[in-house]
Amino acid sequence: MNLTLRVWRQKNSTSQGTFIEYEADDISPDTSFLEMLDIVNEGLIKRGEDPVAFDHDCREGICGTCGMVINGIAHGPLGATTTCQLHMRHFKDGQLITIEPWRARPFPVIKDLVVDRSAFDRVIQAGGYISARTGGTPDGNTIQISKPDADLAMDAAACIGCGACVAACKNASAMLFVAAKVSHLNILPQGKPEKDRRVVNMVRAMDEEGFGNCTVMGSCEAVCPKEISLDFISRMNRDYLGALWRSR
């Protein structure tokens, strides 16, 4: 396949960025999107041009490191897929592909397609955990958890923290990310003691980081590589209101 790429190039966080066009020729439909960029980068280096910087690591869809907006869609046109698991067979020969970084104020661009998502870490630090000191925990089977609850918690826990939800949201809201973690932990009996303070503190941290509000358009759910459901946002809102009510 031959493709034309329109790639966002930005030297660092303080400089202005711009789109630059590159040709990607002789690309096999079996290459992944990132492998296609690898090939383009090899060509750039050969020509003495700075290769395009992008974040990636596991390349099997689980670490959450990669992510770019491809033709206006976070992680590209195929649903429920990270950028690294998107393959070129889903594009057409001769297609123009526009590639941009996540665009959201809480995720400043570091270089080209690389953004700083440390805001997510700080939201987790505000309460996205169960305080269980190492050792001294009871036998695993003393805590029974119904299969539906365990499955639901796992559905929420599947979030990989890639940030596509924020990139897709017109408000740059992180509600889906935060709701996934709040729900995962609040559904489980082990998470109940810290339930109220968890949701209140995490929502506060999210606001402080500058993420926007949720207007329930569902763009986040549509691009989520792990298909985290919008229902978790309702669940978090309920937990949040309950927590405020109880803390009156």
Add this chain to the structure above:
Amino acid sequence: MKLDAKIPSGPLAQKWSKHRHDIKLINPANKRKFDVIVVGSGLAGGSAAATLSELGYKVECFCFQDSPRRAHSIAAQGGINAAKNYQNDGDSVYRLFYDTIKGGDFRSREANVYRLAEVSVNIIDQCVAQGVPFAREYSGYLANRSFGGAQVSRTFYARGQTGQQLLLGAYQALAKQIEAGGVKMYPRTEMLDLVLINGQAKGIVVRDLVTGEISSHAADAVVLATGGYGNVFFLSTNAKGCNVTAIWRAYKRGALMANPCFTQIHPTCIPVTGEHQSKLTLMSESLRNDGRVWVPKTKGDNRPPNEIPKEERDYFLERKYPAYGNLAPRDISSRAAKEVCDEGRGVGPGGRGVYLDFADAIERLGLNVIRERYGNLFEMYERITGEDAYKIPMRIYPASHYTMGGLWVDYNLMSNIPGLYVIGEANFSDHGANRLGASALMQGLADGYFILPYTIGDYFAAERPAKPSVDDPEFKKVESEVAERTKKLLSIRGRRTVTEFHRELGKLMWDKCGMARNEAGLKEALDTIPAMRREFWEDLNVLGDGNELNQSLEYAGRVADFMEFAELVVYDALTRDESSGAHFREEHQTPDGEARRDDERFSYVSAWEYQGVDQRPILHKEPLVYEEVHLAQRSYK
């Protein structure tokens, strides 16, 4: 050099509890006077950093990823072993211990492995308490499944994302400690050297990957939890960033490297499709619970798999290993697949693949059960290959996956350098010549949650807090060496890219020092690698400069270390003139093609001491003494 593994005396089953009682304690008020550096934030590093901080130590934790949540532990799919015997199927600490020793082909330490089996049960309790959403039965109790190399069901799992969930558990524990101020986290920061003062590990030199700044960090002890070196093969199931640099730098400062030739090839990966391939994707071994592995009986049978009748298929694992069948351990399954492909019976493009067929399981259990068990893996397979494995069999082929070798450590997980601890995949400690499935997660968390936090106290109890200043001349010297090296990589401006060199090295290692090795091939590799390394330093092209985010530069530094490290792997493989576990020397096999150990000559841990680039390292041997188990020919028939 005398290698003292410091294994406690007494009966095997009581060694660890006795040792724990013998370890000196440190007053809580004094703990905060000790600083610990933890490099790496995966299962081992993350759990260690969190636990050390809970205990009161001051911790600095470093990772090259943008967040500690992204370490490669996250990619482990299948599960984690623990001797809980919840299934009442005859499991016990002793059986897990024995399976692991046998799985490792009797090349690991009894005392370490027994301790691992012992603390496995605590790990499950800890993770449940943290909210890891393990799979449950309808009763609400924890579910288990079976895994390669075991005849009991002792594997706990969270769908096909067990590594992710365990890592998030450790990451969240770490996040709590970061918030509490006990851990200072440095993401996007890569360790580039180790600093010794008076022979003790006292700090590291790092590069900030965003600004390029090179700086020093001092502490009372340094913990390396930097994972494995499988990317020496270029194509592997490891994340792209996985590298040998941290442990290689420590090796060059005097730490011993143990058993580097023990590299595990995983049998169930998606086959290579072409030159563009940047990494290989693992399909969880758990698939072998229900999938049947086969190839056509006749060479060159190009019919679509569904048109090949049962009697013309060779279910070679079931045929060769009737007791374990498709669940034979990884090294054995991998070699069996290579063998049938070498015979020309491989399937798919290039003939390097075998089928993993679910048709029988779907017929027996129904599509829904299979979907429930492995749905995400089938999806992943379809994404990569464009094929629907519910309808046509998956194609799989072995790929480099895990490295049993690593820095030498004693029973306390301390290397031969005082104050330098090594945990998780980065050390050599528990898996011998081959690791069993679902045991990597177990070891990472055992080291980080339950072993290191005890044993490090023993070291501190004998020391006063003596964190040096980063202005110490030794730090300045190492910093300038690191800066010099960075400058050198940037100044070559040759013709070839880092990827080209890495691919070339990886291919050589895979061909000559991969699934099967022989003397002639290894000697050839020893001739080739130094030449390749010279070319690397003469013809490499890294653009840009050092004071910015420069991914080519990061990569070049890692490949430069692989270029040296590869040679050590080959030395080790050549010296170990026997077959054991994943190390298969073609000269040493039983008449039916199994690995033939030579316990007389090779029942030892090889521990290599650095002598300089282009110099042959010195081999030290730690004899392996078996008091409890009887050495036997490993059989899964």
